[in-house]
Amino acid sequence: MMTNISNKGFVLIVDDNPTNLSVLSEALGSEGLRFRVAVDGESAIAQVERNQPDLILLDVQMPGINGFETCRRLKANPVTQHIPIIFTTALADIDSKTKGFSLGAVDYIPKPFAQEEVIARVRVHLRLKLLNESLEQQVSDRTIALQETQVQLVQQEKLSTLGELIAGIAHEMNNPISFITNNIPPLKEYIAGVTELLRLYEQEYPNPTAKITTFIEDLDLNFLLQDLTKILSSFQLGSERIQLLSTSLRTFSRSDSDTKLFVDLHLGLDSTLMILQHRLKGNGDRPRIEVSKSYGKLPKVNCYIGQMNQVFMNILANAIDALDEAITQGKMSNQIPQIKIATEINSQQMVVIKIGDNGIGVPERLKQRLFEPLFTTKPIGKGTGLGLSIAYQIVVKKHNGTLEVSSQPGIGTEFTIAIPTY
Template sequence: MNKITNNGFILIVDDNPTNLSVLCEALNSEGFRFRVAVDGESAIAQAERNQPELILLDVQMPGIDGFETCYRLKANPVTQNIPIIFTTALADTESKTKGFSLGAVDYIPKPFAQEEVIARVRVHLQLKQLTESLEQQVSDRTKALQQAQVKLVQQEKLSTLGELVAGIGHEINNPINFISSNISPLQEHIAAVTELLLLYEQEYPNPTAKITTTIDDLNINFVLEDMGKILNSLKLGSERIRNLSNSLRNFCRSDRDTKISANLHQGLDSTLMILQHRFKANGDRPRIEVIKNYGVLPDINCYIGQMNQVFMNILANAVDAVDEAITQGKMNNLIPQIKIATEIDSEEFVVIRIADNGIGIPERLKKRLFEPLFTTKVVGKGTGLGLSIAYQIVVEKHEGLLEVNSQLGLGTEFIIKIPT
């Protein structure tokens, strides 16, 4: 039989001095620690204050009897898991059945045989320890499986997103390079044609009636001016597409296995570029104002692709929080805002603060925000993995801190700290 640890104590509940003496002598001879209660009320009070490993409970006592005492102990969440062995002279089947139905684990008949008392106590102490050990193993395995699931989801999301972005970036780059590289020659050609038309106008000031009519219909001066504006628009548009392409590539860089020196401001800006469609005004709300207050940061040795994922999850949650506040009519005419601030603190940590003035988080839920599969969003909208993945990336992968400050109805601030 496995060794039983005697860190706890056994509570003996009996009003008979002779019974108490026999039980105390039996337990003491084997080195068990014990305490004594002479009635049900004091037994319940003792068990609530300091939970014993096992209770030996007499059935027939003054005041509340053993059955009622057992019922109350099992109804109390603090004491419900303590094993109870009835000690009684009642050997009829009905009494035993009643005791087991109330949650007792065994009976020790009176008069006591010391060997039987010790044997039953040992068996049930060992069963309790084995049960607790099994429950702890199940809890540990469940936690490990949840963490493994989060990591697998994170890796799959990054891998899938990386492949998608790489494909989009490649497809965007080819046509945008073609457009961009042809804008300058087109400008030169249009300038040359414009110069030729002006020269023709100077050399032949009196064209035929047909040419004059065509020029008037075409409004040549407007066309020449408008072509320049169109070219400028094409140039601006191609630059914006190129910036978006660069942002996509910066957001999902395939450096998951090694840290590289990276500019976190560039990561934040890339993420904001990708999310810009969510900041725009729609039929339900005005545009979300993004206020950046960047400090001076050095390049940081980090997994930049994963850090960008953290920024994405937190910023997307901020937009959701603002949308929810507006839907519930709790913005109080405030301008929807997301504020991003960065700095180096006194402990040489990079600090990134992302705050919104959205719906806020109730105090009772804040401590569960980073649990895998926990979400405050409605069914179908949130997976409960975004913030748990962010927590793993910041805390486990970068040895940093991820904290949250929030007040219901006033907004939420996430604070990311990673070592320089």
């Protein structure tokens, strides 16, 4: 049965070209869809803030602020960030598309418009929005089997979108990173050469004029030359860190959704930890979360690495949330927040990954429900209840493995993943 999308809300068309507005209006009107029009980014933002549409068709090239900037502002506003945006553009290059997706767009419609394509894409994204909004109500009325199907769909969409976004960011980072790292070695040579030249001048002309002597003293030349070396070392260290992050992003975003590959799961764990570094760091509310790794000698495992990375991300993010909550509730006293990761091969020749924390733990009555779709122990607005159910689907259904949890309130929680190597 088709979802009725013509009786709720409206589509906002943003374009400064009357011909484009006419074509899009005719396409939407022919399907009985309600729509409104804005001719530039500023008026579009004003309209959206007054009356939120269900979907925005946004032209990229407009006077004033362009479509990319309009999208950025809408996604930066918590009130409007959830509205799906489809870019309409004649720009077909990969960089433009990547930029659009990285800003949060859900799709592209190329110009010149084909009416059938406009209608098809608009219908798909309006239907997806309605399905997302009504997911909780639907689940309460459907069977567990249907719940699992819905979770799989969400999982595939989430992995695909996340993979595209992260791959786009990593791609955008490559050129500036390469520029910096490739120019540091010659810059070091140039500075060393200039420093040596100054030393030679000092030896050959030990009695400079008063003007030069004053300038050298004001400049504090010796300190400057020493500090230049330190600054360059800092640049090199920083660029190496960014390169490592870029590599981690590329490793994490490998979806490989249709093909299993033999991979080193330790690389997946490490790349996920690198992405989560900002959440592990200390802040004013809590000390840094310590991560201890006890990696065994593992063979390469035949798996969907992008999906396994999603499992690691969901479980590690949950562990961080549990530690944050324990500290907020004052339940850790003088304990240091910790996450422990251990890997090994068990007697059944399965790879075992254990991820544990010393957070608040989960009561026994709730522990058995952790893998249920839409079940969450977090406050409203803090969790979707899909993270662990998605992890369960990936480990158990996709990899013929097991995902178990052990927990004691006030002591901590440990998740154990076991998957075959073949």
